[in-house]
Amino acid sequence: MTTPEHQPPPPQPSAPVSKDRIYRSPMGLVGGVLLLAIILWLGIDALVVGKGRTPWLALATLLLVVPLVMAFTLRPAVFAGEDRLRIRNPFRVIVLPWGQVETFRSGYSNEVLAKSGTKFQLWAIPVSLRGRSRAARRQARAEAEKEGKGGRSRGARGAWGAGTGGGLTGTHAVDDGPMRAETDKIMDDLGALLEARGKAATAQGEVTVRWAYEVMGPAVAGAVLLGVLAGMG
Template identity: 50%
Template sequence: MTSPTPPAEPTYADRAFRSPAGLVGGVLLILLLGWMGIDAMFRGSGRVPWLALAGLLTIVPLIVAFTLRPAVFANEQRIRIRNPFRTITMPWTSVVGVRARFSTELFTQGGAKYQLWALPVSIRQRKKAARQQTRKSQDDPYGRTSVHADVRDAKARVADSDHAVADLQEMVERAAAGGAGGAGAVEVRWAYEVIVPAVVGAVALVVLLAVG
């Protein structure tokens, strides 16, 4: 008699956290540099086309790494941090907490610290949220809720990065309480698809400049 097959571990959809400003800025930079580089490759003379090609091969992967690539994917089991040059995956049971001061950082049980590039801290946005909170408290010093108040105002008075950090910290606390979190070790994978082209382009650029 065959033993029953154990039920498969349930899967949960990932929540993605990214920087909209970084995405927009990265796309605009790539379009601008692409237009300039392609124009130099087709209209330039001598070594100019090769210099343009090497420059694009060096700079474009770096722009992708620092603007389009950073992201944080989280579900009830684990978190995956995609930084410019590496991807870190770990279960929530390995995470101690998430903190946002001058940068957003994740701390693990082993004492390691990882920066979340996808959640940059905007001091300007944080000050704006603080001013909104101060103005709201001055309008109603006794903390009473008006019948005309919109509950969405509470989220509007919190910086976007702080709101994302609060969501991630909530997942950490659920895992600590035994309600979530998978098993496994911390996995780190280097982004060779970004590193290799940038290094090749930089070496080619140095060689072209040296022989010129």
């Protein structure tokens, strides 16, 4: 009599890995693409048709300017995951586990404050004073309309009388909370994620900061080449 072979249990499906929420500045992306297009067009034209030192000057300028434009427009991004916050600023990449984040602050710039007391600016989430003004005006209009509807409802009830069977009933507007600028809403989302994940066991660790040498290297090389060319007269 044969005994059945013991088969290993089937592998359990791994838990899905949640994707990071990525925040970037749309205006920064658009502006960066336009600036790069103009700079590359002028620089390549000077490289091709330039005479004498012009091609070298164009090359040095491209080496200096292109990385800087990319650093301040296309590069900045904020990646918010379940366990950490990764900030990609023009010249640095900062990784903060949620357990090391103290709070978020918004003033003339958006910042994250680590528990060590160090502040890091969120370049990818710039403060929009115009957006705040628009949100404040929308909020004021919504409140005025709400008060106007309430006044008309009270006036209608006074004219028709209560409990007459054919009287008007008051209209209650749905309160969606205060209207906020888009970047302020993003900061609210990050604050909510911090509150939810700040004490998680997997969200602990040390803050790491890495300099973006891939941006600084070409820019420094371009600046040195420009200096050399200027010194040669």
